[in-house]
Amino acid sequence: xxxxxxxxxxxxxxTALYFLMALFAPLIAPYGMxxxxxxxxxxxxxxxxxxxxxxxxxxLSRMIYGGRTTIFVATAATILSFTLGSxxxxxxxxxxxxxxxxxxxxxxxxxxxxTLIFALVVLSVMPVTIPILILVMGLLDSTRVYRLARAxxxxxxxxxxxxxxRLRGEKTAWIIFREILPNALSPLVAEMGLRFIxxxxxxxxxSFLGLGVQPPEADWGGIVKENKEGIVYGIPAAxxxxxxxxxxxxxxxxxxxxxxxxxxxxxxxxx
Amino acid sequence: MGPALxxxxxxxxxxxxxxLACSVLIFAGTMILPGDVAQSILGQSATPEALANLREELGxxxxxxxxxxxxxxxxxxxxxxxxxxxxxxxxxxIGNRLGNTLFLAFWAAVISVPLAIFLGLLAVRFKDRWPDxxxxxxxxxxxxxxxxxxxxxxxxLVAVKLRWFPSVSMINDSMSLGEKLSAIxxxxxVLTLVxxxxxxxxxxAAILNVMQSAYIETAELKGLNMFQVIRRHAFPNAIAPxxxxxxxxxAYLVVGVVVIEVVFTYPGMGQYLVDHVSKRxxxxxxxxxxxxxxxxxxxxxxxxxxxxxxxxxxxxxx
Numbered sequence: 001x002x003x004x005x006x007x008x009x010x011x012x013x014x015t016a017l018y019f020l021m022a023l024f025a026p027l028i029a030p031y032g033m034x035x036x037x038x039x040x041x042x043x044x045x046x047x048x049x050x051x052x053x054x055x056x057x058x059x060l061s062r063m064i065y066g067g068r069t070t071i072f073v074a075t076a077a078t079i080l081s082f083t084l085g086s087x088x089x090x091x092x093x094x095x096x097x098x099x100x101x102x103x104x105x106x107x108x109x110x111x112x113x114x115t116l117i118f119a120l121v122v123l124s125v126m127p128v129t130i131p132i133l134i135l136v137m138g139l140l141d142s143t144r145v146y147r148l149a150r151a152x153x154x155x156x157x158x159x160x161x162x163x164x165x166r167l168r169g170e171k172t173a174w175i176i177f178r179e180i181l182p183n184a185l186s187p188l189v190a191e192m193g194l195r196f197i198x199x200x201x202x203x204x205x206x207s208f209l210g211l212g213v214q215p216p217e218a219d220w221g222g223i224v225k226e227n228k229e230g231i232v233y234g235i236p237a238a239x240x241x242x243x244x245x246x247x248x249x250x251x252x253x254x255x256x257x258x259x260x261x262x263x264x265x266x267x268x269x270x271x
Numbered sequence: 272m273g274p275a276l277x278x279x280x281x282x283x284x285x286x287x288x289x290x291l292a293c294s295v296l297i298f299a300g301t302m303i304l305p306g307d308v309a310q311s312i313l314g315q316s317a318t319p320e321a322l323a324n325l326r327e328e329l330g331x332x333x334x335x336x337x338x339x340x341x342x343x344x345x346x347x348x349x350x351x352x353x354x355x356x357x358x359x360x361x362x363x364x365i366g367n368r369l370g371n372t373l374f375l376a377f378w379a380a381v382i383s384v385p386l387a388i389f390l391g392l393l394a395v396r397f398k399d400r401w402p403d404x405x406x407x408x409x410x411x412x413x414x415x416x417x418x419x420x421x422x423x424x425x426x427x428l429v430a431v432k433l434r435w436f437p438s439v440s441m442i443n444d445s446m447s448l449g450e451k452l453s454a455i456x457x458x459x460x461v462l463t464l465v466x467x468x469x470x471x472x473x474x475x476a477a478i479l480n481v482m483q484s485a486y487i488e489t490a491e492l493k494g495l496n497m498f499q500v501i502r503r504h505a506f507p508n509a510i511a512p513x514x515x516x517x518x519x520x521x522a523y524l525v526v527g528v529v530v531i532e533v534v535f536t537y538p539g540m541g542q543y544l545v546d547h548v549s550k551r552x553x554x555x556x557x558x559x560x561x562x563x564x565x566x567x568x569x570x571x572x573x574x575x576x577x578x579x580x581x582x583x584x585x586x587x588x589x
Binding site for chain 2: 201228241253
């Protein structure tokens with residue numbers, strides 16, 4: 001833990017900063033989330049650090065509350081996709097046979113439809129609420145996690161210590177959670193960072209299309225949607241979320257890269 | 272051609288099967304989900320009569336299997352049903368828009384594919400020096416920003432500040448090719464940027480992989496010059512991975528187009544789909560979903576077929 005590279009430190013710092021902002025949004029934000037405080041699209045000033053939005057709400061406060069929603073939805077979806085995807089992936093690898101075939105072919109099928117298109121098809125008949133959004137994103141993303149978890153677990157499953165556990169008479173659940181999970185954790189954690197970024201980008205895209213987080217609730221994609229008319233008049237309010245999303249994504253990437261490098265060097269560069 | 276042909280036929284059959292299964296999934300996804308379609312279209316305040324009428328019109332009362340087969344057979348004959356919102360046949364509305372979308376995707380592909388391969392080669396040539404590092408950094412940045420924000424960023428800089436191109440990409444049949452191209456210049460640039468990063472990275476990895484093989488070293492050791500090594504030994508072996516990369520990214524382009532069309536209010540399939548998802552027009556969503564899935568599966572199929580055909584071991588069996 002002592003020689004963390006500078007890039008990973010920067011990444012950790014910004015990631016932590018964003019998560020703390022999300023946690024303590026009501027304490028940090030200078031104004032209320034839906035509070036109209038000034039004129040329409042005021043430029044940034046000492047009073048409104050980032051200016052105001054399309055109906056005169058303080059943009060900085062909306063960005064902070066929006067970050068809270070975006071990060072919450074993305075985190076919840078990532079946790080769901082990881083729990084479901086990795087458990088199913090491990091089960092498929094350990095049980096093999098028709099369970100593996102059935103799950104793997106179903107995952108192939110879902111992955112053959114672009115995620116965004118599939119999400120749009122499903123959201124066209126479902127009420128768009130935050131729990132549904134998390135569920136749809138988490139389930140769709142769990143197919144990707146399943147693939148990785150299964151591939152990693154298949155490698156581990158043939159190790160001697162797994163066979164030893166089998167001969168000892170351990171149950172499938174023991175083998176999955178006590179033998180395979182600890183050894184598969186590092187690649188999965190690195191992948192988790194990437195999946196989290198995809199979840200952030202995905203929920204922003206859905207909100208931008210008007211099919212994600214619904215107003216008056218704020219989120220980064222929604223802020224772009226609300227302020228996009230301003231672009232034509234040269235008002236850059238809609239571009240501020242770009243900075244937030246990009247810095248968050250890059251910092252999480254830097255951390256994930258470091259985790260991945262650390263784990264591959266532990267295995268003697270086997271990758 | 273024996274084993275290669277057999278593999279190709281198998282792969283095409285698998286693709287068709289996959290498409291059929293996708294149609295089931297798309298149909299099931301919109302029909303059997305817990306949400307009541309009629310209720311979500313009309314909202315909470317709908318009267319019971321209106322709900323019953325709409326259910327009748329949607330055919331929700333028929334058994335789902337029967338409805339699926341009716342829908343599938345009509346779709347195979349080119350009849351995608353009628354839109355709930357305006358009562359127009361979907362096939363007619365889609366025809367024109369599909370053309371527009373393919374026009375946009377085509378120009379994005381024409382620009383991005385050669386550029387990505389060239390930059391990928393450049394990154395390999397200057398591996399671990401500044402051009403390689405610069406390309407990696409730009410790639411990381413462009414992966415970290417969602418497509419629609421790259422769109423607005425370019426719109427703000429190029430259309431609003433510099434006034435080079437229009438910020439809205441309306442096109443119609445009466446425009447000449449030049450006018451159309453000027454209208455879609457910014458969306459094409461955005462799509463190019465979006466797929467360029469992925470394509471470049473994957474091309475770089477594919478070529479590096481080939482260049483590290485033992486036979487390249489042998490070719491160098493027997494005294495061939497760099498050009499001949501690449502032409503005779505590296506290139507034929509890199510075709511399959513590169514075609515794969517290109518096809519995967521064209522498939523990615525199909526999805527990117529959806530969002531970009533909304534940003535630039537471009538009259539294509541993506542905008543049509545998104546519009547009707549928010550209006551909860553289920554038949555249109557199903558039709559668009561099916562077409563997007565078909566294009567996506569088709570491109571992946573081509574990638575696999577090309578990589579089978581370019582494998583000399585399969586083409587010339589022992």
